[in-house]
Amino acid sequence: MTFNAPVKDIAFAMNHVAGLKKAIDNGTYAELSDDMVETILEEAGKFANEMVAPLNRDGDTVGAKLIDGQVKTAPGWKDTYNAWTEAGWATLTGSPEYGGQGLPHLLASACYEMWSSASMAWCLGPILTGGGVEALTYHGSQELKDRYLEKLITGEWMATMNLTEPEAGSDLAPMKTRATPKGDGTYLIKGQKIFISYGDHDLTDNIIHLVLARLPDAPAGTRGISLFLVPKFLPDGTRNDAHPTSLEHKMGIHGSPTAVMEFGAGEGAVGWLIGEENRGLACMFTMMNNARLNVGIEGVGIAERAYQQALAYAKERRQARAVGTPKDAPMSAIIEHPDVKRMLLTMKALTQVSRGICYMTSAALDEQHLGADDAAKKAGANRAALLTPIAKAFSTDVGNEVSSLGVQVHGGAGFIEETGAAQHMRDARIAAIYEGTNGIQAIDLVTRKLPLENGEVVFAQIAAIRATAKAVAKAGSEHGETAARLRDAAESLDQATSFLLKAVSADLNTALAVATPYLRLFGLVLGGSILAEMAMASAAALASGETDPAHKGRIALSRFYAENLLLEAASLSALVLNGASSVMNAEEALAD
């Protein structure tokens, strides 16, 4: 088995970080029960292990191919996709009105994490379709919903997102694709979109493209962009003029076809407006939080996969003898060497931290939709808004770091493609870039999320971290220096936050120049409280007589994190407070 879905760890994080059990008891999650959650996680994990993970290597080596204008996916991809829809996995979060199960985002996050671990390139297709479902659910006309939602929610058809153009990436304002009303309620779409994931494929009979375009005489900039639905096959069965013209050669996720899409190069591509005219970006933003969160989840997934592989290798590979081993003993497994231990602990801790952040975010999204009252919903929405850029950027940075450490643990073998460690690193690399680069996330966090409710949202989060630090201080000595380190780290985060809240209004460039280190700081400190909460829950479980050795593991991991990685918070905070001016005054340093 190349991958073993960490169902127990996932369930623990859902309960003790994202408050699943509490929410079930509160009734937030309506008909959901502990047993249902357990069953779903077990089965999703089994599907990841047995059906998705075996696809991953062929996805990389064979990849997706464009043959005669039609994309062919790698061997086995279609069969697994069919098995996945037949088992009903596509319907998890969709509206029950259209065949969905209406389950919470938190549960979907856990499933997507396991499938992304198994094959990030494969899982990307379902993730994107989920985004399309959301856009259509919230903004589509009744007619469009009736025509497309059930097909998409059941996975019979898939959806794509068409935003990027050669000149319009992080900034969509210069977008050029045009939409001309035909007078019959439809539009003719004309233009080129690039970097379109799953732009074409053979997994489903039809593909529903969501395309951003400009109406004639639309205002310039992002306020003149509308959203259109452009199906590969029109309702009458004719092929629409929306074609993949080439596939990109990418560093990783070769199994995911990344197409250049040409709309309306011939007779014209027929599309339908979604939402209001010139409000396309707002429609896209509705689902942005969820899409960004899901990319964060990809980071968690690839980190978990890389960790499992490195751990297994480190237990098997023998080199040299660890300190204290008798001279005539065989060589030690490399996991016995302290430097390898450090790498593995770092990998595991960062993976669990990023998982916790993503699940917290999912739970906040659920609260936004399912909260008991408007106040609860608003609190959920604010919390989700604050955490989303951190979930996206911190977790995908972690995906890069952990997968690179995974290569390092393997030594020379890690550089050999057959080992598989290198593929994780190559696959992971895109997640820090797409759905808004991590730099864009940091800017979003600092300029739009910190000021929410005059800073109340962010300071509530910091107060929660401080409360965790206080709780650890009252807990046993097994937590080592965790309480003090977490308290210091929260103080560092508080100072940096106060500084930035002022800078955002007084001196925007200062805020922008330190946004990325600030996001890192936030994720790092939040991570300390996440691991500490799990460690305290494990300590309580042990005290109540449970004997699962994973509990001791969680306590040790939290302590490792607090006494090693969390120390960086002080430096990062100092950087946020002092670093901007030398960035902004370094023109000459970048002159050549």
Next chain:
Amino acid sequence: MTFNAPVKDIAFAMNHVAGLKKAIDNGTYAELSDDMVETILEEAGKFANEMVAPLNRDGDTVGAKLIDGQVKTAPGWKDTYNAWTEAGWATLTGSPEYGGQGLPHLLASACYEMWSSASMAWCLGPILTGGGVEALTYHGSQELKDRYLEKLITGEWMATMNLTEPEAGSDLAPMKTRATPKGDGTYLIKGQKIFISYGDHDLTDNIIHLVLARLPDAPAGTRGISLFLVPKFLPDGTRNDAHPTSLEHKMGIHGSPTAVMEFGAGEGAVGWLIGEENRGLACMFTMMNNARLNVGIEGVGIAERAYQQALAYAKERRQARAVGTPKDAPMSAIIEHPDVKRMLLTMKALTQVSRGICYMTSAALDEQHLGADDAAKKAGANRAALLTPIAKAFSTDVGNEVSSLGVQVHGGAGFIEETGAAQHMRDARIAAIYEGTNGIQAIDLVTRKLPLENGEVVFAQIAAIRATAKAVAKAGSEHGETAARLRDAAESLDQATSFLLKAVSADLNTALAVATPYLRLFGLVLGGSILAEMAMASAAALASGETDPAHKGRIALSRFYAENLLLEAASLSALVLNGASSVMNAEEALAD
């Protein structure tokens, strides 16, 4: 032009960090003159730009191929190699007795850096041959030297290093390859070696393999390993039984053929002993410092290449409008955005720091060989010994970081292979692994290098950093907070060093568990003093009336580094002092 060798930056670092000018004036470098250095750098840079850089992409996409038992290199590789030897570049450091120019290591480092930037995979062949030359020069019999040295020094033939076996990587003790005396002064070599870079190729007519193997009845472990010379073609022209049986599929450096080498599978591979029986590892260690330094140089080279490419893209690519730009202005070049500025400054600063560390190490190696007296030679040897693991590990970590940032600066385009940014990241990844993983370097630094002369060597280095901090304090206000930050950082390094010097003898596992963060700390702090020295030299040049804008750039870069990146020193030092016990007591965390 895809690459422009940074000759001016290199010369500045050679003079103001590695003390080249001073050494020339002192007479350390005998007949070398400033003019000669300038000419050599200019010409080597031109060769890198015009002849080597164009090979790099085909090297990646076509790569080296094993066809009918013979490796064929990528298109153009052989022509460029021939041009390189014909221009005399192979002879730089070789002994004049055998056709070499006897030039200092420092100069060779600069050339290797430029060629590695141009194509790391191509330059690896010459680098390995240099290692072979060194082993033969210091340990070969007169007969072997006369037979092989001139051919290798002129580059007519190339050399390989055959150490690794499936069970013997970081630890060579379990090596199995056998050498049996034939009674005529030669040996029959039998065994398999893996990961042999340039194990076979078509660049030269003959290849001289240096192979570690065990004599019959040799002691177990590393004290029973001898070094043998095994030519592809024997002196009488017959093909020796040393064959590549397969090439690895690697994450990067596809142009460099990485072979599984089978010695003596048929009639037997004939070899000659180099140095004394059972002293093979000592022979290898002689050249280890130089080989490790050269891998560090690869890290510098790839970082420089990635930086240049990212900088060019950031100046050209336009997205959004920077703060303060009029609303009707066109979109800003992304270099105007503070977050992109931060990435580029980080790339440039880390590249220059790693260059400085490598050149300091080269200069110390030169001092070891050319020093005015035994005391100077010994000081050079000690300094080289201390700095080598830092040069290797810090610089190759920088290669990974900077090339990954290079991808990030490119956004989505960075993930597309045609852009080239991804190749740098894939190529860079091996340098942190081969010639001793970076973990091994950290262990070497902490356990063998810190204790040199009872710590005098390391504390002399820290004293030099403190002296730089004092000098900056007396310099102008253009250096911002550099003096204070560098002083604090030196204090952090001092504390961590004192702690580790005790731990190495008292509690080895503690030292091993924090060795990697300590090496990072050392490189980071040394880097602060390197950039500060260059900034002060530039300030002096400006004061004396020079107008090159690069001087202001160096001052700005040093300040950026001190007020941003150098801040991490405090956290790393705290980690070294406090982090080990939670690493060593985390067994349960890695149980599954």
